[in-house]
Amino acid sequence: MQTPEASQSESASPDVTNESIPEPEKEESKATSKRKRVPKGAAPPALSLDEAAEIITRFYEEAGGEASYDPLSSIMGNSSASSVFTKKMAALRNYGLIMDENRFVTLTPLGFHVAAPHDPADRVEALKEAFVENEIFARAYERYKGRILPQDEYLVNAFAVWVPKELASEWMEKFKSSAGIAGLLEERNGKLQVRESPKKPEPETEEPAPTKPQEELPQLLPQINTQPQAIQSQPVLRSESSYDVLIRILSPDMEEAEQEAVWTLIRFLKKQEAK
Structure with a gap:
């Protein structure tokens, strides 16, 4: 015959066995997963700065510094739907070189100073x-x-x-x-x-043109004097377009409204030149 104490012990035992005890395998797999997970932003940029500068310079030269994903996809050699392309775009944004909205990319003022600098x-x-x-x-x-x-x-x-x-x-x-x-x-x-400040590039020095011996000068003078009209009629070469000049005006110190006004003029001039 069972005593009341024994009966109570037997009735309590199922409650102990039904408690949720974590399985060692599951705990180990969670710990392993946690170790492998890299915090957001911890991975190095997919592009070094020299690679990023090369990409946006080509983007400026080939697409004028603003376009859809297609030119950048071609320059990078990656499909715009690939994860590699996404990581490279994140690197360009992280360096402050591009703005990306609705799959349309525009160089920032900083990006233009890298791709089309004054000097x-x-x-x-x-x-x-x-x-x-x-x-x-x-x-x-x-x-x-x-x-x-x-x-x-x-x-x-x-x-x-x-x-x-x-x-x-x-x-x-x-x-x-x-x-x-x-x-x-x-x-x-x-x-x-x-270095505490960037190393300034050495200025390019132009080599002086070789001078002609004095005895040759009388022979050259008639040729110069007999063709004044031909010299005057040569066209003046344009070194840059109108919107290139406006691009150089852009500065990170400008107000947002001022930058937008300059961009409006740039887009207008590009349309006029395309006609």
Whole structure:
């Protein structure tokens, strides 16, 4: 005969066995999945800054700096429906070089300064600005500017603080190649130093034309004097279109309404020139 205590123990046992106990396999798979998942924004840009600059320069030369996805897809060599194209577009936006709305892409004022600069110095300044638009690049730049970069085996540890460890090496390489094109790296005694300001390109010097010996001058003078009309009738070559001049006016310091007014004029002039 069972005692009341035994009966109560037996009736309680089913409740214990029916409790939801996590299975070790499921817990392990969740942990593995969590380790493999990369936080949003942690992956390095799909394009280094030099690659991004090359793409938007071609986009400006071939499509005028504004068009649908098709020209960019052709330039990149990727279908606009592919994930690679999406990642490259994200990189261009991350550098502050393009605006992308409803599958229509326009270069930003910063993008125009990279693709169609006033002069080489203007391009270098614009590339530096695009470089620090990337948050991780900006952190590394602020940490090392004015200093010699550590060797790779130590430098990668700094990036591992900001991004997942397995991506730190790729971030480091993208940082170095992008800083180089922005004029922020220079070699000193076999080591790389991060400059505080971009290295200005050296001005191009034109070699003087070789002078003719004095005895040849009398022979040239009659030829010059006998063809004044031919010289005057030569057409003046246009070096740039009207909207190119307006593009150079664009600046990040302009108000949004001012930028839109300039863009309206550019679109109007492009339509007039196409007629």
